Amino acid sequence: MINRRKFLLKSTIGTSGILLGVNALGKTIELKSASNYPIVISTWDFGIPANQAAWKVLSKGGRALDAVEAGVRIPEADPKNHSVGASGYPDRDGHVTLDACIMDEKGNCGGVAAMEYIDHPISVARMVMEKTPHVLLVGEGATQFALENGFKKKQLLNDESKKAWQEWLKTSKYQPEINVENKYYTPQKLPGNQYNHDTIGMLALDAAGNISGACTTSGMAFKLHGRVGDSPIIGAGLFVDNEVGGATSTGVGEEVIRNVGSFLVVELMRQGYTPENACKEAVNRIIKKNPEKAKNLQVGFLALNKKGEYGAYAIQKGFSYAVCNSEKQDTLIKGQSIY
Known part of the structure; x- marks a missing residue:
């Protein structure tokens, strides 16, 4: 029956x-x-537990949209993770501001940027998508919207993040380090009191053949107050086209925005590029514009097409991504790079 x-x-x-x-x-x-699907992929090593949460949805025939939201909520809530969510490093004025966006198979999307006091920005982003005519809410307006819709206000600057910020204030030197996000489980004082971290971007293809994506971050450590990177911007940090596939990004968001990176990757896949080659071409576009600058920064792209094929490419070595399907739930893959 x-x-x-x-x-x-x-x-x-x-x-x-x-x-x-x-x-x-x-x-x-x-x-x-x-x-090769259902499948979920995400950036960095903290993508492994995130993927496992998403897989609980996908393995029961659930929707990709529900899977990516459930998945990225894991690092958002992780007290060890100073790249994403409630434990993120603050800006230079001591404010923890969060960015996120989400996009479904129908082209619906929503995002929040520079939002304070709310520990799950991805869920607020989804509510923006589903309950408003808008795509992006920012700052105090995003926080107000979240509170009006049942989210609870929370002080996000924890003791460990505050200590790192106070150490940074001794020099106030802003110079992001490449791939420091891989050290988040054991936060370290870096040369010159420099700290950096990164984003989780996630893409899922469900059993019905539909794709969705999510991207969430606390932004660059000790950024200018009000700075917003690529993560909450549709077409930059994330883009999904259900006819083709999806892409997400990580690294220095300003460079991704300048190249509308995730949209570019999806359009290249539309032209017949494999996911990996599409990511490589997007990386090369960044390098060609300013080769000397690119030698000292990291940007990586991760892509998934409608066949369940995936790939990634970065400017610098060290970028990794996690893959989860019916055969493997804890696989970490080293991404290819130009340098």
């Missing part, structure tokens, strides 16, 4: 063939599936 309120999948998710499901109207539908 079919329970028409639940999605039905074959016991072995990810095998080739046709899967049967039930839509909201109670009609049986066919779900096109392939050996």
Whole structure:
């Protein structure tokens, strides 16, 4: 007897063939599936636990949008993670400001930027998408919207982040370090009292063949108050086109914005580029504009196409990304790089 309120999948998710499901109207539908999806991918080593949370949704036939939101909420809540969410490093004035965006298979999208006091910006971004006619809310307006919709106000500057900020104030030298985000589990004092960190971008392809993405960050450590990078900006930090695939970015957001990076990667895949080659070309566009500058900064792109094929490329060595599907839930892959 079919329970028409639940999605039905074959016991072995990810095998080739046709899967049967039930839509909201109670009609049986066919779900096109392939050996390499459902799948979820995300940036950096903290993408592993994030992917595992997303996989809990995907493995039950859930929607990619729900999966990416659930996934990136894990690093947002991690007290060890000074790159994302509640434990992020503050700006130069001591304010922890958070950025995030989300995009679904229908082209719906929402984001928040420079938002304070709310520890799950990705969920506020989704609410912006679903409950307002807007795409992006910023600053006090974003916080007000969150509070009006049931989110709780929270002091985000924790003791460890505050200590790092106070140490930085001794020199107030802003010089981001490449790939320091990989050291977030054991925060370190860096040469010259420099600190840096990064973003989680996540892309998921569900059993119905639909793709969604999410991106969330606390931004660059000790940035100017009010600075916003690429992470909450659709087309820069994240872009999804359900006919083609999706892309997300990490690294120095200003360079991604200048090149509308994630949109570029998706458009290159539309032209026939593989995910990896599309990411490589986007990286090369950044380098060609200013080769000398590019030698001292990191930008990486991660992409997933509609076939469930994925790839990444970065300017510098050290970029990694996590992959999760029916065969593997804890795989970390070293991304290719130009330098």
